[in-house]
Amino acid sequence: MFATLLVAMTSLFSRLIPNPSFLSAVNNALFLLLVFIIGSAFLSTGDRSQPANKLQKWFSIIVLISGFIPFISVQFFPGNNFAWFISHLGLAALVITAHRLNFEYIWMALGILNIGSLLTSFLGASAFSEDTRSLLFPFRLTGLLGHPNVTAFVAAITVVYGIHRNQMKSPILISAVVVLGATFSLTSVFCVITGLSILLLGRYRKIASSVSAFTMLVAASPIIGVLVLGLNLNPELFTNRSSIWTWLREYGSPPFGGFGLGFLNLQQVSGQVLWVHAHNQALMSFYTLGIAGLVSLTCLAIILLRLLTTSFSPITGACVAMLAIEATTEVPLFIDFPAGRWLATVFLLAIAFGHSIYSPVLRTRTRTVRSVKKISPRTDQFST
Secondary structure (H helix, E strand, O other): OHHHHHHHHHHHHHHHOOOHHHHHHHHHHHHHHHHHHHHHHHHOOOOOOOOOOHHHHHHHHHHHHHOOHHHHOOOOOOOOHHHHHHHHHHHHHHHOOHHHOOHHHHHHHHHHHHHHHHHHHHHHHHHEOOOOOOOOOOOOEOOOOOOHHHHHHHHHHHHHHHHHOOOOOOHHHHHHHHHHHHHOOHHHHHHHHHHHHHHHOOOOHHHHHHHHHHHHHHHHHHHHHHHOOOOOOOHHHHOOHHHHHHHHHHHOOOOOOOOOOOHHHHHHHOOOOOOOOOOOHHHHHHHHHHHHHHHHHHHHHHHHHHHHHHOOOHHHHHHHHHHHHHHHHOOOOOOOOOOHHHHHHHHHHHHHHHOOOOOHHHHHHHHHHHHHHHHOOOHHHHOO
């Protein structure tokens, strides 16, 4: 809960402090404190004698290695390497402790983010973007996390997680639904549909996988049309996302080591593009970090797929699918600065790894249930 308050403070600072260098220092300081608080919460709960599983360790190692890439590659357009490194260090530290998390803590933290985002509407015009696609307000709500799409993604995580926890009447779940209407991100809507489908079809893995693949294909179809088919789509149909894809296609391939973390930031400042990121995870990794970025992203994807294919938990499958869909039009794993995107990714991965049947807590419960079933053939006595 303290972590989400820090995010709120960062959001308010960005509106009240005009000095960019001082604001950057404040954001970095708040981020380090944020990592400490979330990490302490994770470490203080659960069974401390249980180690992290191999997939957690490998995921954290790859994330940590990715934090060093900007320091060892040529940066034609340098970015904030320090912010990049501490963002990856924090993510790696929190993923490796995900099996110790307190699920009530995660739920309450998500609640603060959603309810707090609704309360920011009282700040007036500064709480809204210029986009008019909101279903509840004249403009889209930016929320505590400072951007409608990121706030909507957190709301999508909350809806899926809340239904998984059977919190149908919870004010937190209700607030998340309202936030989805106030921010209205089509990608997040796809995430909710996919996540709930996997929860509903959890016992039928092939059907659930087919639904996930279909929704991901639909979400990725615009960028496939631009990059693969060479289409020139109307930018207004995709909130100008297609304009950045077309621009990158015409700009040409990056060098082996990429253009650098600050590539699109500087292009936006010069008026070449509208966005500071490529609205696609693979494109962003490739153009900024080159082959090393693609290799790192591929390794993370393989680990998450391994998490699903070896042993399956419906909520873990839902989280991984939502992350994949988000990556088609956003950059959830490109954490170049301590911001709301980082926090959303942390919570999603924490739920995914924490609820995996590799989790020591869940694995112990599974063994207990199996032992009970062996004692008595009347398993209905133990139904909950």
